[in-house]
Each structure stands twice: as C-alpha cells, then as structure tokens.
Amino acid sequence: MVSEKGKKIKLKKIKIPLFASFLLALSFVFLKYVYLELNFWSAFIWTKIGSFLIALVFILIWQEVRQGVFRATGKVNKKTALIFLLNQTAGAGANILQNLAVFLVPLGYLAFVNALQGVQYVFLFLFSLFLKSEKLSKLVSHLLRNLFEIFFYTRFDRFIFCNFPFN
Numbered sequence: 001m002v003s004e005k006g007k008k009i010k011l012k013k014i015k016i017p018l019f020a021s022f023l024l025a026l027s028f029v030f031l032k033y034v035y036l037e038l039n040f041w042s043a044f045i046w047t048k049i050g051s052f053l054i055a056l057v058f059i060l061i062w063q064e065v066r067q068g069v070f071r072a073t074g075k076v077n078k079k080t081a082l083i084f085l086l087n088q089t090a091g092a093g094a095n096i097l098q099n100l101a102v103f104l105v106p107l108g109y110l111a112f113v114n115a116l117q118g119v120q121y122v123f124l125f126l127f128s129l130f131l132k133s134e135k136l137s138k139l140v141s142h143l144l145r146n147l148f149e150i151f152f153y154t155r156f157d158r159f160i161f162c163n164f165p166f167n
Contacts, residue, residue, distance in 0.1 A: 028102060028114045035103040044099050094120065 034043045058065050076084075101113045130136055 025111070025114055028110055031099070031102050032105075032107055032110050036107075040100065040103050043103070044096070047099075 031047060034047065038046070059069055060066070098113070098117065102110065105113050130140070
C-alpha cells in the first residue's frame with residue numbers, strides 16, 4: 001500500500017484499526033437485531049449496562065488500564081469542568097440520537113448510519129470555527145437560550161414523546 005506522499009504503509013500498522021472498524025460495524029448490526037426484539041429504551045439501557053460491564057472487566061484485568069483510569073490529574077478549574085460536562089452532555093445526546101437512528105433505520109441502511117458517525121468530526125470542526133468568531137458566539141448562545149426556553153417552557157415536548165415510535 002502507498003500513501004499520498006509515496007511512503008509505503010505497512011499492512012501490519014493498519015491491522016488493529018481495520019479490526020476495530022470491523023468490530024464497530026459488527027456492533028451496529030448486533031445493536032439493530034437487539035432493537036428488532038426490544039423497544040427502544042429497554043434495548044438502549046441494556047446495551048449501556050453491557051458496555052459498562054465490559055469496561056469494568058478491562059479495568060479489573062489490566063493493571064495499566066486501572067492505573068490510567070484512577071490516576072490523579074490534579075486540580076481542575078471550574079471553567080474546564082463546565083466545558084467538560086457540557087461536552088459529555090452533548091456526547092450523551094449524540095449517542096442517544098445515534099441509537100435512535102439505528103432503531104428507526106431499516107437493516108439495509110445500517111451501513112449508512114455507521115458511515116455518518118465519521119462525519120461528526122467534520123461538524124465538530126465547522127462548529128468550532130463558527131464559535132471562534134465573537135459575534136457568532138453571541139448569536140449561538142442567544143439561539144440556544146431561545147431553544148431551551150421553547151423546549152422546556154412549552155407543552156410541545158409532550159407531543160413529541162407521545163407520538164414518537166419508542167415502543
């Protein structure tokens with residue numbers, strides 16, 4: 001194999017990423033079969049419990065992983081903690097939406113949903129460029145505040161959750 005600068009890429013170096021991408025695609029297929037048997041929230045919760053148990057096994061078995069997880073990082077300031085929590089919240093929301101897409105899509109289009117996962121980094125990059133500008137940052141914060149008020153201060157959310165195919 002040859003890269004774009006003419007340097008050769010050895011197959012040995014891409015075996016692990018290829019295997020990881022295969023396992024990710026396989027997990028989407030298995031997830032779809034779980035969603036075919038259970039309703040959305042039951043399957044979602046059981047898959048998250050399974051993921052937690054697998055992570056716990058890695059923590060308990062490998063000492064390097066355990067040390068990396070429980071290593072003290074020092075003091076964290078409030079702004080960094082807030083950014084971290086907002087990032088984790090956005091990631092959780094994206095994960096729920098991605099699982100909802102797997103739940104709703106027919107089995108034949110599952111590869112398309114899997115491919116869209118890679119596009120998230122393009123949106124993240126464009127969003128960070130968008131927020132770099134001060135005027136645009138103020139506009140985004142104003143829009144997010146208005147969306148928050150619309151979502152939480154109206155009764156529209158009941159309409160969405162009552163008519164959405166979660167069962």
